[in-house]
Amino acid sequence: MRIGVVAPARAIKEEVAARVLAFAAIVFPSVDLVIDPQCFAEAGHFAGPDELRAETFLRYANDPAFDAIWFARGGYGSNRILDEIMPALKPAAYRKRYIGYSDMGFMLGAMYARRVGRVAHGPMLIDMGTGGGDKTVTRSLDWLTGGTRGLEPGLGDRPAAAFNLSILTAMIGTPWLPDLTDHVLLIEEVGEPHYRMDRMLWQLSQSTQLKGIAGLRLGGVTDIVENDVAFGEEVEPMFEKWARVMGVPYLGRAQVGHMRDNWVVPFGMRG
């Protein structure tokens, strides 16, 4: 079992990679985890220039010798390479599993729209952190190797998808947003003030592309930025309200987000 690690947005530190390699060698001894040096590249905000990030992803995705791709980190930037990579995917890319979240929602969404492999929202290498992230990253390694121990506990018999709210709303109105009709949508957010979350939830509720979703679940909303005056509404009631405006049921909380309690959500059916 060979898993390639690439970073279509921001870079990780070599120490994080070393910790994950050491951990995986013990807990997943049958896994050959290949972390491409591109994961440590730096070009302004990004893990190397667009061309390098696109080329690296394609090299692993199109290589039949790799069984899966694990994204190293989010940040910002995978949207910038979609135009280049999506038309260049070869048959081997369609037989792999891919996992990540946050900015990687652009990748997952675009691949899911094209039925490229099996994609899931879940922990990345960066979540190993400075220690303590063992359980978190185990969920992704387990899923990439065919396991189900890391699945988000509330997934039922309906198709699901999970997104960071900022990333999902950035795909609205573009051809990159997949058809999520009849899907339960799990939403998480990090580092936003209430008024921005409200504006994004409004866009979600008004979006013509998302009219047919089956329901909404609210994941972690972490590192909320303070408004200059208190917004006057709490996150969960805001979320419930916009679900009502959208005409879809609010189905409660979900264990996804920028936190340790981030579980795996395969797009589509959980099986």
Added chain:
Amino acid sequence: MRIGVVAPARAIKEEVAARVLAFAAIVFPSVDLVIDPQCFAEAGHFAGPDELRAETFLRYANDPAFDAIWFARGGYGSNRILDEIMPALKPAAYRKRYIGYSDMGFMLGAMYARRVGRVAHGPMLIDMGTGGGDKTVTRSLDWLTGGTRGLEPGLGDRPAAAFNLSILTAMIGTPWLPDLTDHVLLIEEVGEPHYRMDRMLWQLSQSTQLKGIAGLRLGGVTDIVENDVAFGEEVEPMFEKWARVMGVPYLGRAQVGHMRDNWVVPFGMRG
């Protein structure tokens, strides 16, 4: 000539209103400027609850005794009342002029889509500030009274529209975005880091609804928030690049934005 002032998003201070009234009484003596007390209301982030803001706007818009509406301030929140106000507009509302910018882009966009009155992107009462905003607010009062002295100098013979980038992208994929085919689009932004602006410009470039615009002009980009690492790209080249990806000409800078040098852009033809 009666002009009503309302605040569909955030509140202004009474001192600002007093300064604008005193100034307008001297420079525009024929104008009866009626500032509704709703402009000073406070409910969390907003200038009063959604119901009050909607009711106040409708009361002035639908009153034949008022010739124009001047928005007091942006902030956040006019999107939350569109559902209630747009279907309730009466014939008198269709004969007025309306001016504002920033969050008011939701109002301008929704009204322009429905051919409600004549809408323009331009200074608001809040721009009087603590003094020094005389020339800035004069442009809006001039336009509301039928003048052309405050028009953005680069407006040509093509239809135009101007938006804050965050507001424009929040309308993408919703029925509130007007058809901007063949329009030159002027874009301004305030208080965003580079990576967010890049993400929004990407969404703009990928938006199926905006495919037919005639060109892009870049207004003021003020109070840029620093990234944790330098983004590595400057604003104008970013803007030019996404215009190229979008397949529309970049037509240079524009005098619109969160700054004194904010001129009037009537939506559609300038006349």
